[in-house]
Amino acid sequence: MPAARVRRHGRTTLLIATAAVLGMVAGTCVGYLIQADREPTELPSLSQPVVAQAKGEGPDPLSAAQDRKVKTDGDLRKLLIERPKGARDGVYATGDQGGWMSLAEYASGFTRPTSAFRNLIGDEFRRAAVTSWRVGSTRSIEIRLVQYRQEEDTAAGSRAESQRSWTEENSTTRSWPIPGTGDGMAYVHTEPARNEGRLPVYSAEAHAWRGDVVMEVWVSDTKPIPKETITDLAERQMGRL
Structure with a gap:
């Protein structure tokens, strides 16, 4: 069998390739010459048309009463609801600096104050305002507004949620949402705390938050506490935030 032929790239192939290159160069030169003889095409302007500004003034700035940030950065004690006429000072001296x-x-009120102190520092505790009073001979009310800096986290919401979770673990507790607060809740404990030598003490509480402030309402009495008592206090206090 004859050996397979190997196709060589001879002289003819080289001439064809050279002609193709010369043709491309010639075409490019002709293109430049034609373009040089033409009138220059005017380019569109780079500047944009000026848009006329709408007439009229902008919205008025919020007043201090409308701007919630202004309210909560001021004297937090002024946002606490006033105690009713005829009410007396609370049983316990609360607030070592006039409210x-x-x-x-604040940490001393937790079951484990030392741990609570550390956690509150980590949560960027800023300050707490408090008011308390007594109605009749046995009922005591205490309201706290606890504010956090919230530079790293939304600690106020987490704190309120933690309080609610702990409270709801009690099977003898009834709960109701606080109107206008989203996830705020009011609680009535149907079983009293009993200590030897003392009258049984019933309690109710409410927890909610808005912005960087947590609201806490605490009510205690030797008689069962109606739902309306705790929900009314909580709703009125949140209305001031």
Whole structure:
């Protein structure tokens, strides 16, 4: 069998390739010459048309009463609801600085104050305002507004949720939403706390938050506490935030 032929790239192939290159160069030169003889085409302007500004003034700035940030950055004690006429000072001296509750004092109300103190620092506790009073011979009310800096996290919402979760673990507790607060809840404990040598004490509480402020309402009495008592206090207090 004859050996397979190998196709060579000879002289003819080289001539064809050279002619093709010369043709391309010639075409490019002709194109440049034609373009040079033409009148220059005017380019569109780079500037944009000026848009006329709408007439009229902008919206008025919010007043201090409307701007919630202005309210909560001011004297937090002024946002606490006023105690009713005829009410007396609370049973316990609350607030060592005229309505302010220090971090240490606030932490002392938890089951484990030392852990609570550390956690509150981590949550960027800022300050707490408090008011308390007594109605009749046995009922006590205490309201706290606890504010957080919230530079790193939304601690106010987390704190309120934690309080609600802990409260709802009690099977003898009834609960109702606080109108206008989203997830705010009011609680009535149907079983009293009993201590030897003392009258049984019933309690109710409410927890809600708005912005960087957590609201806490605490009510205690030797008689069962109606739902309306705790929900009314909570709703009125949240209305001031």
